Amino acid sequence: MHIGEFTTTEYIKHIVNEANSTNPDLIVLTGDIISVPISSIQKELDILKTLKAKNGVYAVIGNRDLCCNEESSFMLAMNNINIKTLNNEIDSINHESYSFDLIGVNDSKHIDLQSLYEKSTNSSILLAHQPKSVSIIDTLTNTKIMLCGHTHGGQILPFGEIMLKRQKQPYLSGLHKYKNSDIYVNSGAGHTIIPWRFLTKGEITNLVINNRVRNSSQLKTI
Numbered sequence: 001m002h003i004g005e006f007t008t009t010e011y012i013k014h015i016v017n018e019a020n021s022t023n024p025d026l027i028v029l030t031g032d033i034i035s036v037p038i039s040s041i042q043k044e045l046d047i048l049k050t051l052k053a054k055n056g057v058y059a060v061i062g063n064r065d066l067c068c069n070e071e072s073s074f075m076l077a078m079n080n081i082n083i084k085t086l087n088n089e090i091d092s093i094n095h096e097s098y099s100f101d102l103i104g105v106n107d108s109k110h111i112d113l114q115s116l117y118e119k120s121t122n123s124s125i126l127l128a129h130q131p132k133s134v135s136i137i138d139t140l141t142n143t144k145i146m147l148c149g150h151t152h153g154g155q156i157l158p159f160g161e162i163m164l165k166r167q168k169q170p171y172l173s174g175l176h177k178y179k180n181s182d183i184y185v186n187s188g189a190g191h192t193i194i195p196w197r198f199l200t201k202g203e204i205t206n207l208v209i210n211n212r213v214r215n216s217s218q219l220k221t222i
Helices: 009-021 042-048 071-080 113-119 131-138 159-166
Strands: 027-029 057-059 083-085 089-095 098-104 124-127 143-148 174-178 181-185 203-207 217-221
Touching: 009 042, 009 203, 057 098, 071 083, 131 143, 131 181
Parallel strands: 027 057, 057 083, 098 124, 124 143, 143 181
Antiparallel strands: 089 098, 174 181, 203 217
16 A cells, blocks of 8 residues: 555545445455554554444555565554554464464565475465566465555556566466466555556456465456
8 A cells, every 4th residue: 555655545545445335255365555654644644543344454564565665563553453463473263164274475585495394284365576586486385365465557668567577476466376376466445656656557356265275366446
């Protein structure tokens, strides 16, 4: 969302309303949530607090989240609005009809992934900010789906695509396969650097997953 970077309170309300309207089991934010000092966006954070999902709202840390704030300050701000940041951590999601591990990795400092692997015994969904973190799946082999962002779908094509290739991002947007896992790259709901897109759209992704952690996705673009 890059809150504070071209976003308005009305736009944040729109994003929250669209997400809540799907009556989701789970909401995940794959980084780059905040792009300015936390002290300057309390109204926006209060709106974000109204995100609702049956099994909770989770986040991972993106590179822009730390551009103006300390990691501890970001995590505290998320905690204060009932969003749990998975910072190289695992949380188990248990429901009467499904169970899986939700794993979130830090964008800039991955811990010993072997220790996460040993703690995760269920099929898992991996949250990572950047698509190039896909290689983590080589260690976290229980991963069935990886959800990520960062790319903005290129935002300004073809220039954004060229830049992302230089960053060695393997995927730009949408659904992909990596070995036995599905990878979904969300194009993001906000903007960075400039307040518009060309040949891409802002996106909220509504993923429908069956009990084998497999299925197609339905998209809402904004």
